Amino acid sequence: xxxxxxxxxxxxxxxxxxxxxxxxxxxxxxxxxxxxxxxxxxxxxxxxxxxxxxxxxxxxxxxxxxxxxxxxxxxxxxxxxxxxxxxxxxxxxxxxxxxxxxxxxxxxxxxxxxxxxxxxxxxxxxxxxxxxxxxxxxxxxxxxxxxxxxxxxxxxxxxxxxxxxxxxxxxxxxxxxxxxxxxxxxxxxxxxxxxxxxxxxxxxxxxxxxxxxxxxxxxxxxxxxxxxxxxxxxxxxxxxxxxxxxxxxxxxxxxxxxxxxxxxxxxxxxx
Amino acid sequence: xxxxxxxxxxxxxxxxxxxxxxxxxxxxxxxxxxxxxxxxxxxxxxxxxxxxxxxxxxxxxxxxxxxxxxxxxxxxxxxxxxxxxxxxxxxxxxxxxxxxxxxxxxxxxxxxxxxxxxxxxxxxxxxxxxxxxxxxxxxxxxxxxxxxxxxxxxxxxxxxxxxxxxxxxxxxxxxxxxxxxxxxxxxxxxxxxxxxxxxxxxxxxxxxxxxxxxxxxxxxxxxxxxxxxxxxxxxxx
Ligand SMILES: Nc1ncnc2c1ncn2[C@@H]1O[C@H](COP(=O)(O)OP(=O)(O)O)[C@@H](O)[C@H]1O
Ligand SMILES: [Mg+2]
Numbered sequence: 001x002x003x004x005x006x007x008x009x010x011x012x013x014x015x016x017x018x019x020x021x022x023x024x025x026x027x028x029x030x031x032x033x034x035x036x037x038x039x040x041x042x043x044x045x046x047x048x049x050x051x052x053x054x055x056x057x058x059x060x061x062x063x064x065x066x067x068x069x070x071x072x073x074x075x076x077x078x079x080x081x082x083x084x085x086x087x088x089x090x091x092x093x094x095x096x097x098x099x100x101x102x103x104x105x106x107x108x109x110x111x112x113x114x115x116x117x118x119x120x121x122x123x124x125x126x127x128x129x130x131x132x133x134x135x136x137x138x139x140x141x142x143x144x145x146x147x148x149x150x151x152x153x154x155x156x157x158x159x160x161x162x163x164x165x166x167x168x169x170x171x172x173x174x175x176x177x178x179x180x181x182x183x184x185x186x187x188x189x190x191x192x193x194x195x196x197x198x199x200x201x202x203x204x205x206x207x208x209x210x211x212x213x214x215x216x217x218x219x220x221x222x223x224x225x226x227x228x229x230x231x232x233x234x235x236x237x238x239x240x241x242x243x244x245x246x247x248x249x250x251x252x253x254x255x256x257x258x259x260x261x262x263x264x265x266x267x268x269x270x271x
Numbered sequence: 272x273x274x275x276x277x278x279x280x281x282x283x284x285x286x287x288x289x290x291x292x293x294x295x296x297x298x299x300x301x302x303x304x305x306x307x308x309x310x311x312x313x314x315x316x317x318x319x320x321x322x323x324x325x326x327x328x329x330x331x332x333x334x335x336x337x338x339x340x341x342x343x344x345x346x347x348x349x350x351x352x353x354x355x356x357x358x359x360x361x362x363x364x365x366x367x368x369x370x371x372x373x374x375x376x377x378x379x380x381x382x383x384x385x386x387x388x389x390x391x392x393x394x395x396x397x398x399x400x401x402x403x404x405x406x407x408x409x410x411x412x413x414x415x416x417x418x419x420x421x422x423x424x425x426x427x428x429x430x431x432x433x434x435x436x437x438x439x440x441x442x443x444x445x446x447x448x449x450x451x452x453x454x455x456x457x458x459x460x461x462x463x464x465x466x467x468x469x470x471x472x473x474x475x476x477x478x479x480x481x482x483x484x485x486x487x488x489x490x491x492x493x494x495x496x497x498x499x500x501x502x503x504x505x506x507x508x
Contacts, residue, residue, distance in 0.1 A: 124412075146430075150411050153429040157410030200447070202408050202426060 010151030012122030051222025064101030175206035207241030210255035328356025
């Protein structure tokens with residue numbers, strides 16, 4: 001059965017697009033059929049991070065408005081044939097997304113893919129609520145700082161009220177992904193600790209992604225970090241998170257500065 | 272084989288009750304507005320975003336006069352949700368809807384305003400205990416309003432979330448948002464929480480903001496209650 005995931009946060013710049021691309025590529029690398037959808041209409045990014053910006057012909061809005069068929073708008077990844085991108089339009093705004101249009105696109109994608117990963121725009125407005133609308137599960141991306149955590153708390157409230165699942169009286173499964181984790185700053189107490197974040201959000205942890213130059217390097221060459229340098233610390237953390245999404249039990253590791261080696265074992269149970 | 276016929280389900284509507292502040296203008300309206308301004312000055316923005324109902328039983332106003340009054344209130348950022356105590360015909364003039372059957376609660380003092388001469392609270396009629404239990408965390412941006420009694424939250428109340436209860440509030444997790452107990456005029460209501468990191472605590476409209484909460488109480492279990500017009504807090508252990 002296809003799984004629809006929304007990658008969401010409330011706040012911008014926390015790593016939603018980076019995580020969508022990295023997790024999508026990690027799942028596809030493990031043989032799953034994956035499509036990543038950019039819901040950030042007007043400010044699209046996912047095409048750049050995936051390195052597909054020069055191949056965009058049609059986009060999500062064209063499909064919704066019947067200008068293009070879904071298969072015409074899907075862009076197949078050059079590295080992994082079972083990974084596709086459905087780009088956003090850069091020229092339109094979020095009002096061009098319609099409730100019925102999004103429902104129809106998601107329903108059709110469910111018949112073709114194992115994983116449908118929706119990259120949400122920041123905010124709590126139309127784009128963000130439509131991105132989460134049909135989700136079976138949500139990945140809440142949070143940086144270990146108070147404003148990001150509070151925005152995530154707000155988003156979790158919306159996941160419990162504004163989604164199709166919530167309206168049917170069901171629950172959207174929730175996973176917390178802590179990104180841009182800076183071990184030295186955490187040690188100096190300059191960031192919230194992992195425990196603080198988990199306590200405030202009381203949501204199961206999917207993974208902890210360290211702050212890393214590799215992420216920037218990967219996005220500059222238009223590659224998800226999990227494909228660009230699969231052995232780097234952030235890529236390994238994303239691979240582990242992807243396996244947890246599939247239900248595997250993978251021990252949680254807190255990234256440490258110790259020459260990039262993951263050391264401290266973290267006893268917390270994963271999602 | 273039996274015939275299959277599709278039966279259309281009737282549409283479901285949910286009823287929900289909210290607490291609204293009732294304004295009772297007295298003639299002359301101009302003076303009443305001046306008095307209102309004086310109280311608003313002491314509690315700026317208090318009514319912003321809160322529903323207000325106009326009880327016009329004490330004044331004789333034509334529909335245009337009512338519209339004028341509503342416009343005057345709107346200038347003060349007070350939005351009128353409905354009106355009470357007018358003839359039904361007034362309802363056909365594009366004014367807010369006429370409300371009936373509102374349940375009264377005791378009068379409400381604006382925060383920071385000088386305490387009025389203490390009027391002996393009328394004993395409440397005995398009523399069956401009412402309480403609301405919330406098993407999930409209350410998230411930022413969510414507002415739980417329960418005027419009929421106590422609210423118990425098993426999880427935490429996030430920063431930017433609020434609980435409003437007619438009775439007491441019990442929070443078994445961490446209170447990071449706002450808790451307003453005794454909101455319908457119950458000075459005996461209390462707030463209990465397993466860990467206070469609150470943005471605001473209020474009982475019967477007397478409040479303390481985060482800044483006024485002693486450091487020694489933060490991060491621990493505590494309760495808050497009202498002594499006269501002072502909101503007291505103490506560690507719970
Ligand atoms: N783990 C990380 N380490 C370093 N930089 C990161 C990391 N994750 C994201 N970034 C950077 O942060 C910026 C915002 O990331 P992005 O994924 O676009 O966030 P969002 O989609 O939430 O707005 C980008 O420049 C990205 O390269
Ligand atoms: Mg983005």
